[in-house]
Amino acid sequence: MADDIFPRTTLQEAEDWLEAELRDTLDEDYEIELEDAVLSMKIREIYNKAHGPTLPGPDYFRALLHLQAELIRLQDWVVHNNEKVVVIFEGRDSAGKGGVIKRITQRLNPRVVRTVALPAPTEREKSQWYFQRYVPHLPAGGEIVLFDRSWYNRAGVERVMGFATDAQVTEFFDDVPEFERMLVRSGIRLVKYWFSITDEEQQMRFLMRIHDPLKQWKLSPMDLQSRVRWEAYTKAKEEMFEHTNIPEAPWYIVTGNDKKRARLNCIDHLLSLLPYTDVEHEEISLPDRVYNSSYERAVLPPELYVPSKY
Template identity: 60%
Template structure:
């Protein structure tokens, strides 16, 4: 894969981005209601380069959704016991039941990426994964799960810029790990691993969709719009709700505030408050 040293793409204007994002998020709320009412099971996989914008896109997808319907799954490294299980086993328990949407912030594809490149799995385990993964995903789709797989693509130059930005930002420094920084020196290894992964797992039943994410705003808009276009949802008509009249008091008196431990009024100490 060629190194991306080209001209940085033009950023989507903020006002246009925010207006379209809000419209798409309203559609995601409609999608959520459809999932709940129809008892659908939806799995969305987010994969791609470190710092490619997966996490920020997931935040925008779930911003207005009910966490009881739409949940994010981001698994830590497997335990010693899990290392002895069938590889897909620990992911299966996080698959959705009827009326649920699960967003995998990285997924079983760890084996084809970081585990392969960093030597955390054997060649035999890796080969077995490439054989079993299409079978596993066909079983999910055959059982009625709506499976969508997104690969967020970013150039090495832009990735390095984002890493540098995180290093300099104390609020986002937690996003960086030694493993992330290792991806800079192993860029071509990760590229080859991704290409081989696509050869084996880009199947008609569950194709990969590539999201160009040099511009994060465009990437978020494009990914969400595409997801909505692939699911035959409709707007669920909900019964109208009205606030009931408040009943007359029956003599209840509130407990005096001084009898309770109050949170200090920090806001009142701020200038201009």
């Protein structure tokens, strides 16, 4: 049977190739996880002492791979049934929104599942209806859209930092429930997550970013101001929940102090909300490669090749 699959390859060579492919896949997982590789050892020691134990690596990866396999089943169901799914990720800076989005999309088709992370609005966009710049990013049938922050910027950073007036915030709270009901009535499955971390945890994560050259890009002046205005953000969050936690689109709070558990819990919960089922697929078979005895592969100039430095 191996000769049928690998006509010019020995069984041992095939096994070696498959093992190398598996190792490469796992290496990708480890690469994503090695986020603190160049972190100051002193900061890491303080963080680990304050944070406490998390899931052992093998247990985490086993659970993550299982959930990612389920996400592939969900993706197939969304495409097959022409479903439209929107998932909103909100929360304090450094709460872990980007981390869970990365794990959700890691093994999915980017043509089906896409992430939307809009920059600050332009002057033209500021003059538009507030929700207007978000509407073009909503899904068509067979698509899942993940919003890494969303229209809830108005209830959070814009309000706390003074970019929106009290009247604009009041109007937002009046409009957003009906806007989301319209989305749901149109057939969009809308899910909203708030990632919650403690004051102490955010401070430690900010310190880690300051001392980690690979993460310093994540810190903006706005992020630093969020430390100063912690209590203002808390009050804004509480009022946002009060006005926008509607039956058609409720909020779900993810406890985020433990990043690994937060990722697993969020993905597991998301899967539980959507009634996906298996989709039948035609059996895939690799066609035979056509060999032409007169074909000779052209020799390309060496300058076309990327230098083999590693």
